[in-house]
Amino acid sequence: MVDVITDITIQCPIQKVAEYAADPDHAPEWYVNIDSAEWRTEKPLSLHSQIAFKARFLGKDLSYVYEIKELIPGRKLVMKTANGPFPMETTYEWESIDDQTTKMTLRNCGNPTGFSKVMTPLISTMMRKANRKDLKKIKEILENE
Secondary structure: OEEEEEEEEEOOOHHHHHHHHHOHHHHHHHOOOEEEEEEOOOOOOOOOOEEEEEEEEOOEEEEEEEEEEEEEOOOEEEEEEEEOOOOEEEEEEEEEEEOOEEEEEEEEEEOOOOHHHHOHHHHHHHHHHHHHHHHHHHHHHHHOO
């Protein structure tokens, strides 16, 4: 089981952070490992929306489709792989610290299967490292806009 939780404080209002982070079109800008995001369903983002991602992780090219399972605008977004090499659920949560400060939490949870199962400890470590970089990048983007 992989369950990686990371968070960061961003000096921006919660609405700005949540809108930017929840927009799949921005994912390649702030996710280190994501190369592209392509909508499989109509915009805007809603329950059951599907987005196809192309990424690179541990030296491998990955293609997977996330489906939106829960969406509370400005508070929480839960996506789950509809297909792909590794069943995964990703959760974003946003919490307002004050009018200009937001805590963003990123959680990745999944059960590697097959060969990936043997790699679980390494996957967890590498995912935590990547998530920290991703959150630092979104913080940098939003605080310098």
